Amino acid sequence: MSYLYKKLVTVCLLLSLSFSVLALEVGKPAPEFSLPNIATKTASSLSDYRGQVIYLDFWASWCPPCRTSFPLLEALYEKHHTAGFKIVAINMDEEPEAMERFLKLYPASFDILRDPEGEWADKYSVEAMPTSFIIDKKGVIRHIHSGFSKSDIDEIEKKVIELLAESL
Amino acid sequence: MQGKLRLVNHAFHAMGSPCHIQFYALSRLQAQEAKQSVKQCLEKLEQRYSRYRKDSFISVINNGSGLGAASKIDAEMAALLAYADQCFQESEGLFDVTSGILRKLWSLDKTEIPSEEQINECRQLIGWNKVEWTQNSVYLPQQGMQLDFGGIVKEYAADSVAQLLKSKGITSGIIELGGDIKVIGPRPSGQGWPVAIRNPLEKDQQSLQLTITHGAVASSGDYERFQEIDGVRYSHILNPKTGMPTTGLRAVSILSEHCVVAGSIATLAMLKGSKGFNWLQENELDFFCCLDSGEIHQQISGY
Amino acid sequence: MKKNLVKIISLVLVLTGVSACTPVKPWERGNLALPQMALDTDGQEAAFRQHTFYSKESASGGYGGHGGGCGCN
Amino acid sequence: MSLINRLSIAALALPGIVAEDAHAGRVDETFNTDFQYAHYEESNNRMGVDVFNLTAVAPIGENFTASLDLVRDTMSGASPVMNVRDDQGQVQQFLSSASITDERDALTASLGYAFDEVDISLGGGVSNENDYFSGHVNAGVSWALNKKLTTLNLTGSVAFDEITATGRPEINGRKTSQKYLLGLTQIINKDSLIQSNMTFAYHGGFLSDPYKRVYIEDTGNQVNDARPGNKFQWAWLTRYVHHFKAANKAALHADYRLYVDDWGVDAHTVELSWYQPIADGWQIVPRFRYYTQDKADFYQATFNSSNLGAVHSSDYRLAGFGSLGAGIKLTKSFLMSGFVKEVKLQTAFDYNDRKASYQIGGDSSGSFDDFSFYMVTASINAKF
Numbered sequence: 001m002s003y004l005y006k007k008l009v010t011v012c013l014l015l016s017l018s019f020s021v022l023a024l025e026v027g028k029p030a031p032e033f034s035l036p037n038i039a040t041k042t043a044s045s046l047s048d049y050r051g052q053v054i055y056l057d058f059w060a061s062w063c064p065p066c067r068t069s070f071p072l073l074e075a076l077y078e079k080h081h082t083a084g085f086k087i088v089a090i091n092m093d094e095e096p097e098a099m100e101r102f103l104k105l106y107p108a109s110f111d112i113l114r115d116p117e118g119e120w121a122d123k124y125s126v127e128a129m130p131t132s133f134i135i136d137k138k139g140v141i142r143h144i145h146s147g148f149s150k151s152d153i154d155e156i157e158k159k160v161i162e163l164l165a166e167s168l
Numbered sequence: 169m170q171g172k173l174r175l176v177n178h179a180f181h182a183m184g185s186p187c188h189i190q191f192y193a194l195s196r197l198q199a200q201e202a203k204q205s206v207k208q209c210l211e212k213l214e215q216r217y218s219r220y221r222k223d224s225f226i227s228v229i230n231n232g233s234g235l236g237a238a239s240k241i242d243a244e245m246a247a248l249l250a251y252a253d254q255c256f257q258e259s260e261g262l263f264d265v266t267s268g269i270l271r272k273l274w275s276l277d278k279t280e281i282p283s284e285e286q287i288n289e290c291r292q293l294i295g296w297n298k299v300e301w302t303q304n305s306v307y308l309p310q311q312g313m314q315l316d317f318g319g320i321v322k323e324y325a326a327d328s329v330a331q332l333l334k335s336k337g338i339t340s341g342i343i344e345l346g347g348d349i350k351v352i353g354p355r356p357s358g359q360g361w362p363v364a365i366r367n368p369l370e371k372d373q374q375s376l377q378l379t380i381t382h383g384a385v386a387s388s389g390d391y392e393r394f395q396e397i398d399g400v401r402y403s404h405i406l407n408p409k410t411g412m413p414t415t416g417l418r419a420v421s422i423l424s425e426h427c428v429v430a431g432s433i434a435t436l437a438m439l440k441g442s443k444g445f446n447w448l449q450e451n452e453l454d455f456f457c458c459l460d461s462g463e464i465h466q467q468i469s470g471y
Numbered sequence: 472m473k474k475n476l477v478k479i480i481s482l483v484l485v486l487t488g489v490s491a492c493t494p495v496k497p498w499e500r501g502n503l504a505l506p507q508m509a510l511d512t513d514g515q516e517a518a519f520r521q522h523t524f525y526s527k528e529s530a531s532g533g534y535g536g537h538g539g540g541c542g543c544n
Numbered sequence: 545m546s547l548i549n550r551l552s553i554a555a556l557a558l559p560g561i562v563a564e565d566a567h568a569g570r571v572d573e574t575f576n577t578d579f580q581y582a583h584y585e586e587s588n589n590r591m592g593v594d595v596f597n598l599t600a601v602a603p604i605g606e607n608f609t610a611s612l613d614l615v616r617d618t619m620s621g622a623s624p625v626m627n628v629r630d631d632q633g634q635v636q637q638f639l640s641s642a643s644i645t646d647e648r649d650a651l652t653a654s655l656g657y658a659f660d661e662v663d664i665s666l667g668g669g670v671s672n673e674n675d676y677f678s679g680h681v682n683a684g685v686s687w688a689l690n691k692k693l694t695t696l697n698l699t700g701s702v703a704f705d706e707i708t709a710t711g712r713p714e715i716n717g718r719k720t721s722q723k724y725l726l727g728l729t730q731i732i733n734k735d736s737l738i739q740s741n742m743t744f745a746y747h748g749g750f751l752s753d754p755y756k757r758v759y760i761e762d763t764g765n766q767v768n769d770a771r772p773g774n775k776f777q778w779a780w781l782t783r784y785v786h787h788f789k790a791a792n793k794a795a796l797h798a799d800y801r802l803y804v805d806d807w808g809v810d811a812h813t814v815e816l817s818w819y820q821p822i823a824d825g826w827q828i829v830p831r832f833r834y835y836t837q838d839k840a841d842f843y844q845a846t847f848n849s850s851n852l853g854a855v856h857s858s859d860y861r862l863a864g865f866g867s868l869g870a871g872i873k874l875t876k877s878f879l880m881s882g883f884v885k886e887v888k889l890q891t892a893f894d895y896n897d898r899k900a901s902y903q904i905g906g907d908s909s910g911s912f913d914d915f916s917f918y919m920v921t922a923s924i925n926a927k928f
Contacts, residue, residue, distance in 0.1 A: 328560025507819035532743035533781025536697030538729020
């Protein structure tokens, strides 16, 4: 490829490299939100869960790692929810039907909220699908996790146990 | 419910330098087991790669140089040779694991600079491209040739220990083996570990304070091991092409994901001599360095 | 003349490709993740068709490469 | 690829080092298997081919993906050998005897590694027929940037072929081919994306067809097909995909490919497919294809000793012609949540009519080469 051509391609690549916005970091308080809960039909907000350890998950039915994560999260929830562990899964599907089809295949007893506009995904600067935040009893973000593969559940459980052991 | 997380501090001596590990253990048993496995891991690496031990794997290979029979090697040695080869290519021959024998001419007890003939005679036995190696054998064709994994093994040890502790369930900790640092994982609060890089001019004064939550720091340069011959200070990093100590950079510290990669880049930067500083900038590396003139420069973004 | 023509067209194309896009957020890729939107569904069938055309015609090449889809993991 | 990446890859072989989880990319965790039967049949019972194809793709650990592809072709029937001009001055195509049957087995394997934004893959394969052996190695890098909205693809492959033509012992031609692809996939908006690839192919060695001959009218002799010893091919393919929510989430795929080679062939290919989801997992895909190429410089239907030249061929694939094709594909997929996550059935039928008169700017003189063919495929895919 001639010199000119290579130069042009590299220029375009630099053009397209966008700068990642300052994402939320571990150690920062989790932004307050309030979104409709599909079970209670009323709004749930972050402060409702104060004093509990929360696994906040931004997900959508069309993302394959979410299919992997739901059964594992359901098991984790059943195991630790009596010790004050909550899972709040914020669904981002444009159409509720797609979410309902998914939940028929992957039933979940933990809370599912709806954010079709992605308003809160923006505030939590979600970079990949799915993205999850583990929030401690004082509402501070203690772990950020992007993507999901089977072996991640051990690391997540270890973190949850650790945070449950902390006093308020 | 397991016991509360306890911070464990463990200082010891290995690979010829002072070492120190800090990590959070869930129980006293886990802490004990971790310390034990670290000790075994470092002993095994020392037994295999220490040039000072006559019975080490590397000494056996070196003693067989020029005798006609290749030595059988295992996967780890093959991987080290492959890694050394990659470093040789990346440095156009400057990073050469067969150049260890130059140290004989510049050992600490020497009082004057080695002569031209001594250097040339020694350089006959240097040349990574002469080494005949495959996935399961290695042979040094000339009598007296020596392999020396200094600049690779200690850093590789730091990575191995971090990986070992992670497999034992330790997710928060940091390892320091003689200046080479590798983080196992951030502190339980999510904060990073404080790391200090010494200023080569004033030995005890720290000149760079960092907190890192992941990755590794490795340094090269004459913090301690240097030589003064009739008033001139000589680095102990030797250029295989000239047989002379490197000039231009006095010390370099590199931050990267793996300690072994950071270590070889640091050594490579020193070997680049006067061009080392620009080379560091060109490759957009995270570094802290001190020029011969004493000027300090740093370019640390990712951490 | 043909060589520079190609270069200009490809530059224009690369530029439009890069700048024309309104930034799509990771959670807005639902439609792009649909199987019918994938460039390489039914890979075996596509391979068989391309192999057949290639063995009956002079032209070949062009197909290949990742991209699109849900951008997960 | 940065210095650190290059050294890191070398370091990863060291047993004591495992790729740092947070930084290495993670592979799609589904285990994927495909089995397809396909049939190709030409008009006036010329050539027929049956193809069995098995493909498996499996994640290994968190960062590696291995894939294996096995193909068995069985070919039978006649194919054109030469053109003869009859006494009325009409050119007639002369076919080989119909008895030749040939079996081809091919195996391709590859291993991919996922970094955070970069995926690299290395692979290779062999293909064996009783008169033709081919081995190839390939490597590819895919770099996702701009928050995975833009993907840059770079692949390269080298193939070594060996031809020992039956009945032509004096020929044992070797051929090497190098192919490079530089491509860009860009997401335009929530409903559309574009991919544009350029491929460069360099071939050297025995490129002629040992079974084809040319007819010299004034002497009545026949000589072997003789093509240049090297060939450069350049192709530029652009694919546009657009989602139509209103049409029950249908998707239009529009492809255009420009092709040029240094044997004098320029070709254009247009392909349009409409992926129409119907209901509960059913999908129908009507598609249309148009192809046109002009003839190679050294192609003629028949020759005479004055214009024979050093290189000459009457191979119908180097002639000037066009091809119109249409097809329909039907798929049905079952989503499940157990060990098997999805099963998908697929079947398709394509009909193609190749005619000299369909060529843009052609003089449709080569109608003796005209023929048509159809393709049928049926496959089952399972994801675990």
